[in-house]
Amino acid sequence: MPDFSNWSCPLPLRDFPNVVMGHGGGGRLSSELIENIFVPAFSNATLTQLADSSVLDRPTGRIAMSTDSFVVRPLFFPGGCIGDLAVNGTVNDLAMSGARPLYLSAGFILEEGLPLSHLAQIVDSMAKAANAAGVTIVTGDTKVVERGHGDGCYINTSGVGIVPDGLSVAPSLVRPGDKIIVSGSIGDHGMAILSLREGLTFETTIRSDCAALHTLVESALAAAASNAIRAMRDPTRGGLAATLHEIAGASDVGIEIDESSLPVRGEVRSACELLGLDPLFVANEGKMIAFVAPEHADAVLAAMRRHPLGAEAVIIGRAVEEHPRSLVAKTAIGALRVVAPPLGEQLPRIC
Amino acid sequence: MPDFSNWSCPLPLRDFPNVVMGHGGGGRLSSELIENIFVPAFSNATLTQLADSSVLDRPTGRIAMSTDSFVVRPLFFPGGCIGDLAVNGTVNDLAMSGARPLYLSAGFILEEGLPLSHLAQIVDSMAKAANAAGVTIVTGDTKVVERGHGDGCYINTSGVGIVPDGLSVAPSLVRPGDKIIVSGSIGDHGMAILSLREGLTFETTIRSDCAALHTLVESALAAAASNAIRAMRDPTRGGLAATLHEIAGASDVGIEIDESSLPVRGEVRSACELLGLDPLFVANEGKMIAFVAPEHADAVLAAMRRHPLGAEAVIIGRAVEEHPRSLVAKTAIGALRVVAPPLGEQLPRIC
Helix, strand or coil, rough: CCCCCCCCCCCCCCCEEEEEEECCCHHHHHHHHHHHHHHHHHHHHCCCHHCCCCCCCCCCCCEEEEEEEEEECCECCEEEEHHHHHHHHHHHHHHHHEEHHHHHEEEEEEECCEEHHHHHHHHHHHHHHHHCCCHHHHHEEEEECCCCCCCCCCEEEEEEEEECCCCCCHHHHHHCCCEEEECCCCCCCHHHHHHHHHCCCCCCCCCCCCCCCHHHHHHHHHHCCCCCEEEEECCCHHHHHHHHHHHHHHHCCEEEEEHHHCCCHHHHHHHHHCCCCHHCCCCCCCEEEEEEHHHHHHHHHHHHCCHHCCCEEEEEEECCCCCCCEEECCCCCCCEECCCCCCCCCCCCCC | HHHHCCCCCCCCCCCCCCCHHHHHCCCCCHHHHHHHHHHHHHHHHHHCCCCCEEEEEECCCCEEEEEEEEECCCCCCEEEEEHHHHHHHHHHHCCCCCCEEEEEEEEEEEEEEEEEHHHHHHHHHHHHHHHHCCCCEEEEEEEEECCCCCCEEEEEEEEEEEECCCCCCCCCCCCCCEEEEEECCCCCCCCHHHHHHHCCCCCCCCCCCCCCCCCCCCCCCCEEEEEEEEEEEECCCCHHHHHHHHHHHHCCCCCEEEHHHHCCCCHHHHHHHCCCCCCHHCCCCCCCCCECCCCHHHHHHHHHHHCHHHCCCEEEEECCCCCCCCCCECCCCCCEEEEEECCCCCCCCCC
């Protein structure tokens, strides 16, 4: 948890150190929130115009568009907070379609009573994440709901990026024989949140892997022949299992993974065992998978390993013609087990 | 209020007629929600790919981007519901910057227990509003929060549109002498919501004016010389007063309005008097104002009046050099009063 004691709120407080309904009313209090919290953090020429929508430079390529709402509890956790999570989540959704992320919107639903110092810290982490990812927050909106509704802060980010001409990356393009690369250890984000909520402590604190993956995507794309990377995804809610099921369904292939090849940190494995969870179903926020034509898989793997966010990348399986739309895991002792898709929510509110 | 008794929910119910946490989990329940409620309603080739982001055609102009979250209570009201409000709100924000709205995203935060039949009706109204406005909902996201959090349904819509080259419309471009046109009666939306919440009944039910304004904007732009329309805005939260204050601040002009020229419906005026509210501060969801160079004001007014949504358009005032950044209203008896900007929320949760 962050230490708020040294955090000074940039807003002239008007005797309101917390969010009040009026901060969502479109009047002077709204303006103060925008001018004193959002604009200083997200400062850029477009946002500073404060129009209802932002007019942006002409792009040269196809537009990619994505949206994601974030309702994670608690708002702050080891490795991040709802702010950088919201920025990186949408950056990653854009990157997975091969897009270079450019512009983000930020929509806040705030609960009356949220300390403005917490909001300022969330906004600060969004600004830092946006700077790190090279994206600009160009437009925003704030609503306030009464105390007891909402949960402090919900954030929607929507993103616009540009897909280079000629590039096609989509779950439906996966073909039997494609190799599956995962960029690193799985389950870190979900278990970081859950350990915090359940009060579990381990020798090593489990930290969220929250990160922006677009430069890792660029490295992978640069290493492969044109369209040799068939599909990319970041396995968030529902974990690797949900994502692999979606891809199997979209491309009508079967998927086989080698369980012993799955990278899982020791403390995440311990926490999963303690809580009876399968890391395959636990959310990640800084990991990606790529389906790659077999003859290019080694080159893509090597390129990903040279990137800091892909240093532990491994090939974990392949797409097959057999058992279309199903996911099969080969266990450490060589047995095969069918991995069912998750029905619903194993770990609520992790993003 | 709509009648849900004949509304059949298209989702195979799995014994869950209401939203459960698992509908937000990224698993099979999430898929069923998407496949049975969202995709049929918003059907289009892009959305049906169900990728994390949507890749769109190359545009020919500058991009406009906008976002808005909707937390209106109640979810259904005379003249609309949160669904068409969410679509029209973002369409209007784009239109006010001179953009042709093209693509929308839809992010839902659902409360556990929301009847799926209500969600289906909300989604249906979004689809109808999107069709009517000629925009495509290309990407979406759903999160579920526990019962007692949220309020049934919050919706974020973000939008992308294209601004024709050479067009500049912005609050900062307003000059002294510009005439101010309002497209019709003010205060309808806010008083429709408030009357419903307060249980007020009048001879005529007050209906929200919720509507998409982009074709009205097109008519106005077509009637004026290049860049004779300096600024456009839809006066939502905080009403006409908040919007005029924002424009006065952005362009450093003073603004004078003639109170007797303000179009206010009789039932809205009665409701405002009963509740001690000033219609100048009450939200609209289907009205716009335009600041127009004086020599083009009559032509723009005539063009707006030929459009069904602008039939009652009138000139209500002008930008002046005096009292920069202030709003002054000339009362019916000729006195001048300074209209202060709203501080906070006069009518919470009206959008």
